[in-house]
Amino acid sequence: MKRLIMMAAAVLMCATSWAQQALWGAAPVVSPEIHSDNTVTFRLKAPKAVSVQVTGDFLPARPIETPRGIWEAPGIADLKEGKDGVWEFTTSEPLKPELYSYSFIVDGLKMMDPSNVYLIRDVATVTNVFIIGGDRADLYEVNDVPHGTVRRMWYNSPTLKMDRRLTVYTPAGYETSGKRYPVFYLLHGAGGDEEAWINLGRTSQILDNLIAQGKAEPMIVVMTNGNAWQQAAPGESSKGFTVPSMSPAEAKNAPEGGFELAFPDVVKFVEKTFRVKKGRENRAIAGLSMGSFHSANISRYYPDMFGYVGLFSGASSKNDKSTCPVYTNYEERLKVQFSKKPLLYYIACGKTDFVYKSVTDYRKLLDDNGYKYEYYESDGGHIWRNWRIYLTEFAPKLFK
Template identity: 60%
Template sequence: MKTQLDPLPMKMKLLLSILILSLIGINSKAQEALFGAQQIISPEIHDDSSVTFRFFAPSAKSIQVTGDFLPTVKIESPMGEMDGPGKAELTKDDKGVWSFTSEALSPELYSYSFIVDGLKTTDPNNPFLTRDVASVTNVFIAGEGQAALYRVKDVPHGTVSRRWYDSPGLGMDRRLTIYTPPGYEQSNEKFPVLYLLHGAGGDEEAWIALGRTAQIMDNLIAQGKAKPMIVVMPNGNVIQDAAPGEGSEGMYKPAFMIPKTMDGTYEGSFKDVIKFVESNYQVKADKADRAIAGLSMGGYHTMHISRYYPNTFDYMGLFSAAIMPREDATNSVYSDIDGTLKTQMDNGYKLYWIAIGKTDFLYDANKEYRAKLDTMGMPYEYVESEGGHIWRNWRVYLTQFVPQLFN
């Protein structure tokens, strides 16, 4: 007499049934997400680089699009009157879809949002977003030309990593973002380093996300326009160990100006960053192979770090830089600005590069600073562009500055 063995004991059958039901539920949710999405193309980039934006809202009374592809308007900000994105009205069709088509746009990476009955919101049909301080906007790239440097191309790619380093000067472990060039992991070569600093309200994510640093570096290196180099993007907010949501303080709303901003603490502790990089990466640890650059607050930090450590960097880039400290700044970092600038000049360097837009609110401060350098006889190169205090300029400045390094 044969005994037929049950291939699946009861407990296993029960577990299998639960698993199957769970998978069915997950699949249903996935299908819901797929088929519940709006079947609308927005933004739609046309062959002439005009762009159509669409938003489905049958009950809305008015919808506008706002973004840096539109003519700028003056807005009030914590830093005073600045250039801001304009607005354009969308029109509604009989299906409840609102739309607006722009003029042909020059090649660039653009950001935008919608305003629906007065409420600012992102585009539900565009999953590509960036955060600037606490504002989240959609992005798109139109055209080639300059914009081609911001695209991912079929070229060798570098590596972007987030690392934690010990900062004795700030009494904490801190996070930074590092780009290493294509082939770094397989190479025994030592590379030069660019320290790239963000502006007020930014963090170690700003240059890699808003500045398109990895794409720019990959493309410039592939074109032979830039030397392979390591790019270090630290967090310049000394009370943070990392960007909001990435550090020990958890998830909180980012702020533009936080305590101890631009008070000399960051400049005084910056050697902690250099020490970590030169202890953990294949780098050429000498002045001729170090560069430092930054935008706005990062330009301020660049100016003061490079003169406070006046024999450390051969290349400096000040992008739309804030310049002089507040009158109430008492940190010893600011105690002898002219003297340390003279020492920096006397030690010699290869490039001191200043760039700013004609309508930047910091234009006059940069003009005064250049007059100071002229009086001292301190050599520099100067670039003046259209526009104001905007990422469009800072990305361009990076593409202009990097090819001049380490030659």
């Protein structure tokens, strides 16, 4: 008996030691530290480092040339080494309420902040994040309100001949209410996937808070994977841990206009699986960048499907060389779409966005034809900060 007790004690001690293992790597410093005046201090213990910098969207943006135009890159600031090899940087001014991302650069090597466990992936880049609360940023936080449910689900797309993954948000009370709900289809940009809006866009937090405040109608939000060649986000399909990329080689094998042509597969699955209200007056579609292009094309090609359309940082344009039915008869299809009087056609863009001119040209086309739309212009460029703003502006306008 005594031997059994000793063995049990040994097993317990072993289990306890494993349970405590994660605590051994506790961060040696506090970072980021948000002060009462909303200045923020970043720290990194790196006694052997020669240079430590922080880069993030809380710093003034750096314009960089790309093949697609001028992009806004996160700014960079130097940390100063202090006692015990702890490097430190404090913002010179308070930060405005917002969700911010950042990372460190140590002797030229980018790394995450080991003191901050909060991370987000954007395509192939991982960054730390923190929130300065207040104003609109309160919508990005998890507040003490009723919460919806987020599901990752698989559906079959006969058009694309594969099973595909999507993310679905159902509002608080969906499981027990017995009610039917309108549906908002929310599309990501180039390089993104079905995880982008829920993680980077804070969709569930924004919808939870807007609905709880009575500013938005309870709705289902469907976030698809807009890459027609892809089953799911990196690491979530049978392809395993593939490297995320903006321009994967598989893209050239995807049918032209494949995502748009296959979109009814998504709608059919959602309307079969969830308690939804049907009809164009109960369906909305919106997207950012590439997702804006998709939203414009889908809503134009299927003019009876969506009563609400949102184009964030992007627009649709003619493609006279294409033979794909989605892109042909451009102006004729646009005329048909607006003859059906969309309940809301919403366009939003940043003043310094590299797509600003194309959005302006598209607005002129709409104006010249007398097609009614709403326009929202913000500061900044092609960034998630803007797309979260557009979501908070667009969602309250739906299904009224």
